[in-house]
Amino acid sequence: QPELGKPMRNCYSLPGLNFTYGMYMHKRDGGVAEAIGHWDSVKAKPHKRVMPRDFVTMGRRAVDEGCTKAREFALYYNYMDIRCKDKDIVRRHGDKIPPDITFGRPSRPPTPIFDILQHRYKELWMENQRAQTVVQHSPVKKKVGILLAGEVRENRTSFLRTHPLPVKEESFWHPQHFLKV
Numbered sequence: 419q420p421e422l423g424k425p426m427r428n429c430y431s432l433p434g435l436n437f438t439y440g441m442y443m444h445k446r447d448g449g450v451a452e453a454i455g456h457w458d459s460v461k462a463k464p465h466k467r468v469m470p471r472d473f474v475t476m477g478r479r480a481v482d483e484g485c486t487k488a489r490e491f492a493l494y495y496n497y498m499d500i501r502c503k504d505k506d507i508v509r510r511h512g513d514k515i516p517p518d519i520t521f522g523r524p525s526r527p528p529t530p531i532f533d534i535l536q537h538r539y540k541e542l543w544m545e546n547q548r549a550q551t552v553v554q555h556s557p558v559k560k561k562v563g564i565l566l567a568g569e570v571r572e573n574r575t576s577f578l579r580t581h582p583l584p585v586k587e588e589s590f591w592h593p594q595h596f597l598k599v
Contacts, residue, residue, distance in 0.1 A: 469501040476500050 420426040473495075480494040533539065570576075 467504065469504055471495075472500045472502045 476495055476498055477491070479498065479500075480491050483494065485491050485494050
């Protein structure tokens with residue numbers, strides 16, 4: 419029978435007060451201070467990239483050596499192991515790079531604030547518009563093959579839109595053999 423006001427006990431006996439629940443790590447258990455202060459860092463291993471074999475170069479050199487049969491080529495391929503060159507590595511480290519070189523795209527030149535304050539860009543645009551209207555109203559014949567900026571070359575479709583073909587007059591029907599008379 420359980421004691422009055424207490425739950426019924428299970429049949430397992432608990433270990434004593436000096437027992438530690440969980441796994442005790444002898445080497446690493448230094449508490450929170452060690453966990454925060456000593457991170458386990460993994461050093462990266464250098465990754466050596468193995469390039470594929472360059473069969474074109476090996477075939478050329480085998481022919482230069484005098485190989486003519488498949489067995490001779492196979493023996494040459496086993497003896498001479500030529501790999502493709504990594505173009506990125508050659509491009510990066512092949513030539514000596516001068517120390518004062520800067521990589522990347524050059525920055526855009528700054529817009530002069532003086533031109534903005536004087537509305538210089540508006541004046542340039544207005545002059546361009548005036549020049550275009552003068553060219554459009556002038557009755558000068560255009561030379562074939564020379565186009566101005568923003569102009570589109572005329573093709574057959576645009577020509578037929580502006581100059582439609584004359585309408586054929588409708589004639590009575592005649593037999594085909596009478597048309598050649």
